[in-house]
Amino acid sequence: MTLEQELQNVAPEKLVVENVSKTFRQRRTIVHALDNVSLNVREGEFVCLVGPSGCGKSTLLNIIAGLEFPDSGRVVADGKPVTGPGRERMMMFQEPALFPWLDVLDNLMFGLKLKSNLNNRERREVAQFYLKLVGLEKFIHANIHELSGGMKQRVALARALAPNPRVLLMDEPFAALDALTREQLYGDIQGIWEKRRKTIIFVTHNVREAACLGDRVVLFSPHPGRIREEFQIDLPRPRDINTVELAKHASAIRGALKQHLVSEEAEVPE
């Protein structure tokens, strides 16, 4: 912490991304996934990263999770630089990534068993609490293949929440679901976010979804992946994705997105 910050006595940001760059070398091409990206996220904030595919938003999420490392720059969580994955930053993927050899309860217990401050009875209680939170307490001993896509993603959410992370990283978690299930989950995730007061970083390419969920929507553009614009969404919660106000916000973001894509194409000689 610098002297200036010390004197100002500002509350430290929950999560700070500082000048992160990352390139992937493929056989012939070099992909600039992230180019000098900086982002601050406050405690309890719901931030959506939105942009077309290939804009590096998932890469940024992986770097925040500690699953990948930046070529330059760094990520600081709670004042400590991120050096690897840790359960204070839990990740949820587009696929549920549930373990088929375990039943629903044991999938939740997987992360809990790695927490040494709980005994097994307490772990079970915690698991049951979160299963109830996602409305699946009846499926505690179900096998994974017996669940529908939406139920699987709910279990994955419960599994990510169970070890009580302070930050939840979600990488297009609802992209593979049908529209109805997805809308239900928008409600669920907002309810859980309010009840459990998590900091959530949510990656999506669906602008409306971003406007529905985020306090703030961060717009990315690709080649190289950069942050272009930020939008504050100050609609009351819980939000319904089908309202007119939300559509207005979404269309503003979509307009900006198109504009950046057009100027992008003008820049790249092809």
Place this chain on the structure above:
Amino acid sequence: MKRALVVVVFFALLVAGWEVLYRMKIWSPVLVPSPVTVGQYLIESGKDGTMLQATIVTMRRLLIGYFLSIVVGLPLGLLTARFKFAEDTLGVLSLGLQTLPSVCWIPLALLWFGQTEAAMLFVVIMGSLFSILIATDNGVRTVPPIYARAARTMGSGQFHTWFKVILPASLPFIVSGMKQGWGFAWRSLMGAEIYVTILTGFGLGHLLHYGRELNAMDQVIGVMLVIIVIGLLADKILFSPWEKFLYRRWGTQK
């Protein structure tokens, strides 16, 4: 219940047909004995303990050798899946040796170890080790990387991920590899026992061999039946529980 009845009726008819063929005296009774004589042989050899003794000797060789194959093959399979160096050396070697029919190890085993238990164990191990190793390697390679990523974000370390995620995730492959390994071991052990007299124990294969020497077709068929039954029981006892587990959890049709 109905299915059990079908099975019983089918086998009863099979034996009855056999008896009818025997009574028609188309072939010499030396070559086609009555099922009754075969039954008598089985009862007698059961009473005087020769069958039990031979079964114990054979099963001991098979189980010890197979157990050692798993203990060695599984970790080596993990190694070849994890490290390029192991893949390029041990992996290639295993793939080569896997193509060798396992009875081909018998002459080598006899020259190295003589007519001993060690030779038998060696044959069993060579028969099953490589299929277990290769199946483990295959299984690990097909595990979706997202499982390990999910586990790591939950705080799972290197070893924990290997034992609690990658190993169980590759179970479907490992079980089928173990089954294949069992089949190879069983076949090569029978080959070895029929082929050579082992001074340290008289197994089912020897019983079969001496049945031929004595022209005792009832003994030959009787021992073959015992070998078949052991194969079926092994499948039920060793693999069926695993396959049921895989079916229940993965929902895969077996």
